[in-house]
Amino acid sequence: MPNSDGARPRRPTLNDVAARAGVSRALASLVIRRAPGPSEESRTRVLQAADELGYRPDPSAQVLRSHRSRLLGVTLTVHDTFHADLVEAIYPAAAALGYEVLLTAVTPTRAEDEAIDALTASRCEGLILLGSVATPARLRELGATLPVVVLGRGAGGGKAAVDTVRTVDAAGLGRAVDHLVGLGHRRIVHVDAGRDAGAAERRRGYRDAMRRHGLDDLARIVPGRYTEQAGGDAARVLLDEPALPTAIVAANDRCAVGVLDAFLRAGVRVPQDVSVVGFDDSQLARLHHIDLTTVRQDAARMASLAVGAAAERLDDGRTDARDITLDPELVVRGTTAPPVTRRRAT
Amino acid sequence: MPNSDGARPRRPTLNDVAARAGVSRALASLVIRRAPGPSEESRTRVLQAADELGYRPDPSAQVLRSHRSRLLGVTLTVHDTFHADLVEAIYPAAAALGYEVLLTAVTPTRAEDEAIDALTASRCEGLILLGSVATPARLRELGATLPVVVLGRGAGGGKAAVDTVRTVDAAGLGRAVDHLVGLGHRRIVHVDAGRDAGAAERRRGYRDAMRRHGLDDLARIVPGRYTEQAGGDAARVLLDEPALPTAIVAANDRCAVGVLDAFLRAGVRVPQDVSVVGFDDSQLARLHHIDLTTVRQDAARMASLAVGAAAERLDDGRTDARDITLDPELVVRGTTAPPVTRRRAT
DNA sequence: GGGACCGTTTGGAACGTTCTAAACGTGGAG
DNA sequence: CTCCACGTTTAGAACGTTCCAAACGGTCCC
Structure with missing residues (x-):
């Protein structure tokens, strides 16, 4: 029942769960994060206790200790419909590889560097930049810190430290x-x-x-x-x-x-x-x-390649840069036609 | 210099900064977070050390200990241009009150609850929901957990646990x-x-x-x-x-x-x-x-009212719900005209 | 009967910060 | 000369989790 006096109840911790299940905190931790080891019995006991208490792991503590967040940061221009297409495709691609996605907007009043700062400050493990205008030098610097995938452009050639996914x-x-x-x-x-x-x-x-x-x-x-x-x-x-x-x-x-x-x-x-x-x-x-x-x-394909590239670096330890290119295709609609043939007045 | 062997260098911690400045970790902490107390001399020493090392506080550790993130989560429909307008206005409004903004998209394949989960899991202190379709009951439940502002609709009347900002x-x-x-x-x-x-x-x-x-x-x-x-x-x-x-x-x-x-x-x-x-x-x-x-x-006004409402709860401890309404205005452009008067054939 | 081994469980340290309460040095009052 | 107050600094605990190495209780084998 929601408390009406405005005081927020203390969130249950792993200790509470372990106590209620009658096991150690370490074992409870193993069960919660689906690690191999725990017996079937402990597993059900812990899960039930967690469920009863409404336990949710504290992500800050998890990240602090494990150094992993399984979080990908994405910068976008929020008024760009193509970015919207890409973002919609990034979510399922990331989910398929076990990653969450965090978005942040680049706006007229908010430079790309600010946006990137917000993402790294939010413990993202990898970055996907849509419509990045960062210099090659800046990208190299960023890429030395964490896996970066630039969508829609190259990274300045040479020994780039970031991956790129782009249409030719x-x-x-x-x-x-x-x-x-x-x-x-x-x-x-x-x-x-x-x-x-x-x-x-x-x-x-x-x-x-x-x-x-x-x-x-x-x-x-x-x-x-x-x-x-x-x-x-x-x-x-x-x-x-x-x-x-x-x-x-x-x-x-x-x-x-x-x-x-x-x-x-x-x-x-x-x-x-x-x-x-x-x-x-x-x-x-x-x-x-x-x-x-x-x-x-092809937004869907670009999105999934981008997420894949980031995941390869994070999960498989790849360190060499990739430059993935896709072929574009012309879609003829109603705004093109043969030019008018100027007729001379008779 | 960026390391070329793929091994990421260990991030400097507050301990490193304190050691280099020749002060205790506690004092360094005070300086870094601009708390009152430290002398002018310690301040400059610590700041210089931090600068030389390229120190950046670990947000996970900060949140874990302080229970504050100064982060507002925003859900949006990424293809909605009005949401884009709102988001662009939310950033400066939040910055003015000392908050950062985290975005997450609601898409055809990603329900609002998923999006909200991602935000709370990312340690947001408050939520601003654009185009929310959550039930009043769900909103009440959410509102009992953290400050929530719903933009663009009411919250189901009665004793709502969330704030709302909307046009009439x-x-x-x-x-x-x-x-x-x-x-x-x-x-x-x-x-x-x-x-x-x-x-x-x-x-x-x-x-x-x-x-x-x-x-x-x-x-x-x-x-x-x-x-x-x-x-x-x-x-x-x-x-x-x-x-x-x-x-x-x-x-x-x-x-x-x-x-x-x-x-x-x-x-x-x-x-x-x-x-x-x-x-x-x-x-x-x-x-x-x-x-x-x-x-x-009025997107700009709605955005700043929404951020303000969340900040009031977080910083001033307000607990009663607000329902802020704005008057709309008609903009006449080219898609309206008098109806055709059907003439009878003569 | 004593190891060795296996699957399971556990205590305690560690992650990087903030918080609390106490310690420190200095100068002024008694 | 002692004591107190004040501004500054500090040691150590705490936050909630994961990691590590060791402990546990059996079973199996020699």
Whole structure:
């Protein structure tokens, strides 16, 4: 029965359980944590006592003594729908390997380092960073402290101390450009994401693809970020110019939505006047208002590979860094079409 | 320098710091936690030693001994943009009161109870539940264990053991209906959210408003949830019927977007053919593709009230339950318009 | 009959911190 | 010169768990 006087009852400890079961604290401990050894009889006695008392182990004491928490920390941008997809997939993947997950948000007012601090302070054994903007040096430093998996970008090459799981971003942008060129586009602009996670890779993929199609001269990158706001800003830059490109490849879906948004307000029709391609295939892209042609990343697979990588380091003692890459796939929806053929007035 | 052989170096402890500073562990502890007492000289000596060693207190040991973690746990639905708004506001609010925040997601595969378990297991001192679907009984039980603040719904009335911070949902729905009636609508349908957080209250607000306008007979509720999927399903139910209503008030923005989506595919124009109103004024609603007329909730204010309520219980020892309510505000955008006046063929 | 061995159980130390109460050194009052 | 008060420092217990090595009670074998 809940006590009504506001005084919280003392939590039962392992000593209480052991006393009630008539065994030693050590034996009770073995039973509780399912260690081999205890006889069937002790096991049932202890479990029953624990149940009757409503015993729950004190995690602080457990961690203090055992140095294990089986906790993985995850940083995310809470407004990013693709991060949401990843997080939803991380939970079952972690559970399958016996890990719990702790989340912490990176926000405009809360830098990644703060978020990481909160996770390590909460005794996480491993870190999974979504959309990390940490420098290679910082990652190396972190990786020396605990297992770190970076999702969605590389770790700066060379002897990295952290694992990475990512889509081959460059290939993804290549497919996007191929698709547009196939439709007949030539003036294809890339709205990039500056120093955001994986942006450099996507930029490179864009440049390479343009070159491959002999469109070096038409290649153009407008600075942006992985946000709707930045996409809108970039689109407004283009709208202020005398002529629009015929197609835009945005750094990710959110950025693409920002571009769409600005065009819509300006009366520019998509895809009739301009084609737009995103990146991620987040749930946002699938909304039928938006119906965005985009480069798909396999969130479920990325999540389970990331958790697996962390677990390998923690449980199997792996120490060499892994860089796991997945192939992206283009999903053609309604925001891309052949460019308008300008007809001369007769 | 990072060690390259994979062996993690032993973390320095308070003993190491004390030894290096040439003082006792107790004194070092006082300095580290900024307690009054230590002389200026000891303070600088200890801090310098701590700095040189890169000392960081072990949170598990701190909690074990002091029984305080200054940690607030927050549950959220990771795909809900309004929850994202709330979370972004919770961080600075908590920081202002000296608390850290831990997040955990409720997903289709991970029930709220699991999420709450993870938070209490992570030594959170207080809980803030976003979109909680816990029963009043369960909340009472939880509230007897630690301070709990429920955001966005009531706690089941009577002697609740938890605090609540919420918008007066009924009033919000009232404003939505008033607005539509003002435009000339009469056949106004509510797509509700079943047993989701706050849905009952919104349902009641809808019914009351319809009655107030003498539209009892036209009142109709189509079952839904707080998701795009549910909104789409509800819209398809309506589309299968001989005649559409002229306006729809959805349970929240996500649900409204689902409705818009289904209408768009079916060739129903919004707002020309049907008006749609959402709830929350999440960032989703503000996207110009969507441009949703909606009921605004003040996320920043709700967040800071929630954190404040938890802190009051933890720091000031308040034990009586609070039910804090905020007034909503209607934001008129592009998805509402007067209903079409059917012209008879001449 | 005495070890050796096995499965099971146990006491006590240890983890890194905070808490409590007492000890310390110094200076001023009696 | 002693005593007390005060500001500062300290030793040691405590928090609740896990780890370690040793103890226990049988059974089996020589």
